[in-house]
Amino acid sequence: MATTIDKSRLAAIIAAARAKKQEIDSGADGFIDTLTSLQPKPTIIPSESIESLRKAEFLHTTDKYGNSITYNDKQGEFISLASSGVSCILIGPAGTGKTTCMKGTVNSLIQSSLTPILSNHDHKHLPQGVPGIVVCAYTRRATNNIRRNMDEGMKSNCITIHKLLEYGPVYHEVVTDSGETKTTMAFEPSRGILNPLPPEIKTIIFEESSMIGTELYNQVIAACPHNPQIIFLGDIQQLPPVFGAAILGFKLLELPVVELTEVYRQALESPIIRLAHRILSGLPIQPASLESWNVPDQLKITAWKKKIDAESALSVSEKLFIKLYNAGEYNPESDIILIPFNKSYGTIELNKSIANQIARKSSLVTWEVVAGFVKHYYSVGDKVLYDREDAIILDIFPNPSYTGAAAQTESTYLDYWGHYNKPSGIEDTSQTIKDPSETDIDFILAQVADTNGEDRVTQSSHHIRLRMMDSDTEKTITKAAEVNALILGYALTVHKSQGSEWDKVFLLLHNSHSTMMQRELLYTAVTRAKKELYVICEQDTFTKAIQSQRIKGNTLAEKAEYFKGKLDNREMQS
Secondary structure, three states: OOOOOOHHHHHHHHHHHHHHHHHHHOOHHHOOOOHHHOOOOOOOOOHHHHOOOOOHHHOEEEOOOOOEEEOOHHHHHHHHHHHOOOOEEEEOOOOOOHHHHHHHHHHHHHHOOOOOEEOOOOOOOOOOOEEOEEEEEOOHHHHHHHHHOOOHHHHHHEEEHHHHOOEEEEEEEEEOOOOOEEEEEEEEEOOOOOOOOOOOOOEEEEOOHHHOEHHHHHHHHHOOOOOOEEEEEEOOOOOOOOOOOEHHHHHHOOOOEEEOOOOOHHHHOOHHHHHHHHHHHOOOOOHHHHHHHOEOOOEEEEEOOOOOOHHHHHHHHHHHHHHHHHOOOOOOOOOEEEEOOOOOOOHHHHHHHHHHHHHHHOOOOEEEEEEOOEEEEEEOOOEEEEOOEEEEEEEEEEOOOOOOOOOOOOEOOEOOOOOEOOOOOOOOOOOOOOOOOOOHHHHHHHHHHOOOHHHHHHEEEEEEEEEEOOOOEEEEEEEHHHHHOOEEOOEEEHHHHOOOOEEEEEEEOOHHHHHHOOHHHHHHHHOOEEEEEEEEEOHHHHHHHHHOOOOOOOOHHHHHHHHOOOOOHHHHOO
16 A cells, blocks of 8 residues: 655655754855854654655665565654755664665665766765765774665765765974974865865765764865755764764754664564663663573673682683684684773783784784884784774885884794793794893883984884775885874774674673773673674673663753763763
């Protein structure tokens, strides 16, 4: 049966949304006023007002496997609203079909007369002859995940916000206090008011918009004098940004909002999604019943046998992952380990332990790379993160421009803490290792005594050639600042994992993480796993985290106020 559309009601809602948008966009050159000065009223569309908004031709379609998709009322409501060209928001937790709804929205916009074709433009990252719709996210990992879920014809239109703005290195001449002129480099957007984005971009969709700050959003708006439609997709149940206010909080109080609440039965068949929604409910799982949630090869929750200190927990975890790696139950190339902290019982030491185990088992040469006053240890093949993108180290070789203190020579017996562990009776003739009794104080004194301090500060002791996994490009880093920005990528903090998914996720929780153990962190971590989740925690730590809510508020408007940073901004800056 065809769906009847109440055209007059639809027209009234769209007119109100457009009027609100016109009001917000008014001002010089059509730009928005400073966000912090806005005091809008919530404009969430009541369900009873949109009972008949669905378009019949978009209610039934197929997924990439040819399976029939039927949109529910809320999804149809959003597709109809977005198809009218007004800016709007779609929010909802895991399993409610945001991705499916977004694909339907894109298809609807392409079929409408509102979307032109991008042609005769000079944008570096968008091809010619594609629809004027861009889907972007803050991180490359999140963008890559979006691309995998899009139809073939739209994959090239899925890029990071930084690529949309064509960020690149910009060099500036600065004069120091001593009167010397130095050249500094910063990454800045080349798109802006003087070099706007192509006007054929009629719709910009922000995925994972809970991660996008107001400053970056304003840069996009400044590059869009043609005033495109803006669509926000997000999950307000996830962690808010680490620093600053999220644009989603402001827009939830400005634009029409459709909230998906119906969790699909197919989604609830996953024990991971069931656990995620139990966390959102705030109903604690009794410690004694944690293991009853276990489902073979899908979900495993294991409790520490007794409370131990952070150092001991780290030691146990290192041994566990070495055992799992050797047994083939942990694959560093495709699996991820998530921990709330970097330091103490955190990602830094666990990353070193895993990388060292891989290097030693495969007899890989490990290099000491000196970058300023910091020593790093890497091997060819290491999984790393650079500029928020997954990468693999392809090569490491000496930097002829470096004149600072010498690094230890590379060796198959050099570990990731800088120790030389050659077994007795084995002669290593491939290299000459410096006296292992050399201390960090000796290293620092050698750096300070170096006559060419500028080279020490700007250059690293080695070049590191990387294969950037998401963009499938190669990059060689040589500067000390670049090397110091490189981190091992076997274990990540939960914050760094936002917007990404892995087939198998190991989540490590401990009482030393108590300052961050809250519902939103648990939910964010759990929903990073697509197929298998392995949680290691104390029994009571997991329960307490479910009961502790970080994003305060009972209504959407109250949560939006917290999300944008008006309430207790210090707490957001964890």
